[in-house]
Amino acid sequence: MDQSMRSKSRLFLPLLLILLALVIGFTPAAAQAKTELVYGINNNVDTLDPNITSYSSVGIMLEHVVDPLIWQNPLGTYHPGLATDWSVNADATEYTFHLRKDVKFQDGTPFNAAAVKFTFDRIVNPDNKSQTAISLIGPYKETDVVDDYTAVVKFNTPFAPFLDSVSQPYLGIVSPTAVQTLGADFGQKTVVGTGPFKIDSYTPDSEVVLVRNDDYNWGSKDVFGITGPSALTKITFKIIQEPATRLAALESNEADFIDDVPPSDYNRLKDDGNYTMVEMTQPGHGWSLMMNVKKAPTDDLQVRKAIALASDKQGMIDTVFNGFGTPGCSPLTKVMFGYDKAACDYLPYDPTQAGKVLDADGWTMNTSTGIREKNGTPLTIEHYFRGDNPLSQAMATFMQADLLKVGIQVNLNGLSQAGYFDAVRSGKHNTQNWWDTQTDPDGVVRTLFYSANAGGGTNRNNYVNPAMDKLIDDAAATTDSAKRVDLYAQIQKLAADDAIMVYYNDPYLLFGGIPSLTGIQFLGGGTLPSFYGAAFGS
């Protein structure tokens, strides 16, 4: 009896041994076969369907699975894709695409003009609840199938941004046969396109695995340097949303490439020497301050000018953004087609000048409070932001201290999401922050300055100016690049003259990878790393 009890009591020892064996037994996983890439991606998947998704992470994955009609690299420069050539009518309402005749979808369905029509029609069908693609396709009217390999895409109003739109994976062409036969599984389990990789498996919240499409031979040599099958046989996108874990995945050899590297660790990895680090200026609109022109005191042009002049952009970048980014100059970040360098001189950082502007406008300094006043009213700004967002919080605090130096008091209203949207949509704010990733200038300036978006929409400057509307519409109605550039320069000048916004920071997109991985193309102005032309060196 005593003996048996003793042996039972020794149960802990084998348990301990098993644990030890586990610890010792699990040595690091064998090195990756050098044709298989693991990408630690920062965001999840809503649906794999590129025509429906609202996630840019899905854009990165699906850009390998579907092909666009035309490629764009760098922004504003276009190359043949599934279309060999294209033409646009004078007012940018009709786009004619001549298609490749040698392309097959991954399910064997031949690629043709009917597939183009099918794809674009399903994007605008409200039942499909498309999000990104439907905003990219704009005032789409219809697609005419002229013959098997000629498609004419028509718009209700002039739409010059379409060349940019159609170069993105969100407007990538999908197999009509697969959509019809798979039904609800299309997008949830797989997607069938014409791209260099096929979807092998998708585990929600975990990973999307792509395998090489061995039949692919219609790649763009101009963009990727190759036309045939990729050197990589497999791409695994591991969904790792926690930044520290994503970083750990790279550092523990679980991932070969990660995006959205935490800024606080970027320089450590760069100095380490074992990683290739990439920083790209984000396309679209950087971190900025919208000023409500309908609410006092930001209804006063001189007050808005003073706020712009008094904003220490580099200081904010150093303090709030860990030094990553460059001071913003214009609603368009510096990589955008149409960005005008001259915009940097319009409202430069000059707190002394800000003081003079306010003095001339009758806002005199009350030396006992440190706040300027006009007819007894203190110069107070109501700033609204998402209180649950640390970055918004940090920007708000910096701005408050910054503007106090020139005698402007900023009241911080950090609210929950619902409260925030209620407040800014109804125009209770003087100021709020904005930031947006886009690749065509039309989307940016339309979102911020177009009259139809004021009064509750995305134009929370509530700026309404027929001259601005006309410039925006004119720029959207011409595909003549030089003319567009000139019109966008005028828009940037007018936005500065009316001091509608303060542009704080054109932020960086930060990527990191192992040095043997080469040949990555950063499409979409840097937002879409593409691995079709990539390979592992020795």
Place this chain on the structure above:
Amino acid sequence: MLRPYETIPNLPLFALFWLSLAMTRFLINRLLLAIPTVLLVSILVFLMLHLIPGDPAEIYIGDKPSTPALLAKIREDMGLNKPLTEQYLDYMINILHGDFGKSLNNNRPILDEILLRLPSTLELTLAALLIAITLGIGLGIIAAINHNTLIDTVATTIALIGISLPVYWSSLLLIVVFSIGLKWFPPIGQGGINRLILPAFALGFLSAGALARIVRSGMLEVLNQDYMITARAKGLAERLIIRRHALRNALIPVVTLIGLTFGDLLGGAVLTETIFARLGIGRMYIEGILNKDYTLVQGATLFIAITYVVINIFIDLIYVTIDPRIKYD
């Protein structure tokens, strides 16, 4: 002293029958009592969508690109176009048919979403529970039998560290040491025990601390009882005294605590699943909240509430079985 775990196997058949009858009655009783709880939860969960200020469809869209047609479609999918009572009845009828609705974010059935992640969450929670029990009871016993010695101090300190370490911090620490430094375990994902050990340990260590302290104080109390002196006077081996006489009596409150710990671990899994990028219900829930995926949050809350009620009934059953002083009534 009557020990049910020793006596039950020897009970005559009719006694066993009476016991199972009592158990069935107890079970039915508890299930009936659970109905109002679940109904109340369902009403609260349902109203959640309507108590939020503003149009739920617009909040869902936020600053994302949208069109009026898209907003109308989302309102329709949320069922916002019908009167409130009708919406609730539809909702409940669907749930009784096992239809928890579809995720706004990806249109997948919510029950499928939950069932996909349930095995992974259970695996993590059970592994963490095993670690918590092994470590917690072990440390507690060691501390108690070496009361007021250096060993006691060390064991108590380890328990204190366990309680004090925030899960997200200990998780990151484990990743830095065992994934980046020693490269023993991968930091992410699921599948294979090597991907389970780090998250299970991060999660289990927290509860181990609490368990160790309860076991230690329970043991100390029992060790001072008269029957311990009697046992020693009988000349029993010290090991036997600790196992048979001290630990068994000290364990009764611990069993209750373990039941509660299971709930804590499910909650703690939210953080561990996020940090270790594991598939799991906690992570799904957090993402649902962040994405304003109201239908998913509604469905998942109700599912978790029902699960919790069922687990509680089981805990009561186990408790009755273990402690003879508690009866089925």
